[in-house]
Amino acid sequence: MEILFEVSNIKVKSILRIDSLRIYKNKVTCIIGPSGSGKTTFLRLLNKLHSPDEGKIIYQGQSLEEIDSVKHRQHVVMLSQKPVMFSKSVYDNLVVGCHFSNKPIPPKQELQTLLKQLQVNKEMDDDASLCSIGEKQRIALARVLLLDPDVYLMDEPSSALDQTTERMIVDFIVRKTKENNKSLIMITHSDDIARKFADKLITIEKGMIYE
Amino acid sequence: MNSIIQLSIVQLFIAYGLVVLVFILLKIRKIPEQKLLILATLRMSLQLVMVGYILIYLFDHQNPWLTLLVIFIMQIFSMYTIFKKFNNKLSKALKRVIVIVFPLATLSVLFYFLFLVIQISPWYDAQYFIPLAGMIVGNSMTGVILGVSIMNDAMLENRELVEEALILGADIKQASKAIIDKSFSQAIVPTLNNMLGMGIIFLPGMMTGQILSGVSPLVAISYQIGIMLGILATVSLSVILILYFGSKTYFNEQSQLKT
Numbered sequence: 168m169e170i171l172f173e174v175s176n177i178k179v180k181s182i183l184r185i186d187s188l189r190i191y192k193n194k195v196t197c198i199i200g201p202s203g204s205g206k207t208t209f210l211r212l213l214n215k216l217h218s219p220d221e222g223k224i225i226y227q228g229q230s231l232e233e234i235d236s237v238k239h240r241q242h243v244v245m246l247s248q249k250p251v252m253f254s255k256s257v258y259d260n261l262v263v264g265c266h267f268s269n270k271p272i273p274p275k276q277e278l279q280t281l282l283k284q285l286q287v288n289k290e291m292d293d294d295a296s297l298c299s300i301g302e303k304q305r306i307a308l309a310r311v312l313l314l315d316p317d318v319y320l321m322d323e324p325s326s327a328l329d330q331t332t333e334r335m336i337v338d339f340i341v342r343k344t345k346e347n348n349k350s351l352i353m354i355t356h357s358d359d360i361a362r363k364f365a366d367k368l369i370t371i372e373k374g375m376i377y378e
Numbered sequence: 379m380n381s382i383i384q385l386s387i388v389q390l391f392i393a394y395g396l397v398v399l400v401f402i403l404l405k406i407r408k409i410p411e412q413k414l415l416i417l418a419t420l421r422m423s424l425q426l427v428m429v430g431y432i433l434i435y436l437f438d439h440q441n442p443w444l445t446l447l448v449i450f451i452m453q454i455f456s457m458y459t460i461f462k463k464f465n466n467k468l469s470k471a472l473k474r475v476i477v478i479v480f481p482l483a484t485l486s487v488l489f490y491f492l493f494l495v496i497q498i499s500p501w502y503d504a505q506y507f508i509p510l511a512g513m514i515v516g517n518s519m520t521g522v523i524l525g526v527s528i529m530n531d532a533m534l535e536n537r538e539l540v541e542e543a544l545i546l547g548a549d550i551k552q553a554s555k556a557i558i559d560k561s562f563s564q565a566i567v568p569t570l571n572n573m574l575g576m577g578i579i580f581l582p583g584m585m586t587g588q589i590l591s592g593v594s595p596l597v598a599i600s601y602q603i604g605i606m607l608g609i610l611a612t613v614s615l616s617v618i619l620i621l622y623f624g625s626k627t628y629f630n631e632q633s634q635l636k637t
Contacts, residue, residue: 237548
């Protein structure tokens with residue numbers, strides 16, 4: 168198994184402390200743990216949105232410190248727990264990431280199909296800021312999927328959804344990951360989801376890792 | 379042209395009667411700015427009397443070093459005023475940007491205006507140099523305070539949006555573009571509104587002063603048009619450069635938002 172991330176002796180204030188951890192390529196890694204335990208901080212470290220106070224993170228053999236942050240984030244894309252919408256249309260919100268990373272903009276038909284698959288009944292011209300929290304979460308998910316990165320970092324991608332939709336969405340994400348040989352590191356509040364979909368399960372409690 | 383009516387001390391005191399009216403209004407309505415009103419009136423009067431005598435001295439003793447010294451003092455005071463306005467809310471890095479960019483932007487426009495538009499001679503002629511520098515530096519200062527204040531607030535309030543852009547692969551220019559554009563447009567709107575109303579809603583101060591002191595309205599107009607274009611340019615240039623370089627100070631070298 169090829170190593171995707173190798174983490175050693177990481178310390179972030181008193182929030183997170185990881186002595187050693189390996190995450191493998193083309194696998195689904197689920198992270199569970201109580202709120203405030205450091206899960207999101209860990210994901211932000213992997214996205215290079217935050218740097219550790221101490222320790223080292225190696226991404227595919229190269230130290231994260233030496234990798235250009237912007238390029239890294241274009242390959243290792245994160246979906247935040249709280250969906251943030253730019254005050255524009257649904258369409259603009261879907262393609263904003265493609266603009267940032269100079270990726271081709273998919274045709275509107277393709278975007279509409281993706282939204283349908285995620286059960287979002289919105290038109291492209293609708294104001295994204297007026298969508299419900301659940302719709303926003305799925306638009307944000309679609310936005311990340313469109314970027315087609317090597318690694319998906321997902322912070323509770325279905326927290327605002329009912330149980331049935333949640334299952335459907337996670338199933339969709341995992342299927343996409345496996346079909347396209349991507350890697351998925353996903354925080355979930357649901358032990359059931361973690362056990363059903365994870366190739367590897369990590370528990371974070373009080374800033375410590377338990378594999 | 380009619381000769382100029384010189385204002386006597388008595389006439390000036392009659393003008394101060396207007397301040398007394400404002401004071402009474404504040405007192406009746408129990409508005410607490412009464413002390414500030416007195417302080418502002420006193421300071422304005424003293425400062426203008428002082429600057430009047432200084433200008434007389436500078437005009438009578440034309441000297442390049444003296445002119446440059448006055449410009450230097452203007453720059454220092456305007457930057458001090460900008461920093462004071464923010465009550466230590468500005469980072470050291472942002473202050474550094476202002477200290478470098480503000481003089482560069484204002485002096486470029488000032489020199490362009492003095493040497494290419496008016497073509498003054500000698501180059502340090504205080505009669506043109508100092509009043510025009512005052513207008514250019516003063517207006518830029520107001521624009522910068524407005525622009526930086528909007529950017530600073532927006533960077534705090536819209537932190538999530540900036541971070542989301544970073545998450546989606548934006549570089550720091552892309553992540554802060556919307557905030558820079560919004561801050562810039564709001565900072566130049568007062569100058570543009572001023573230009574829209576000029577000559578119809580009000581007569582600008584410089585032009586009024588020139589006309590009152592006996593200058594032909596046509597000469598006053600040509601100066602006013604020129605200086606308004608200069609003000610627009612200096613406000614735009616100083617604000618956009620400070621916003622552009624200043625926005626980078628909110629990020630660290632790893633393109634992460636500073637905490």
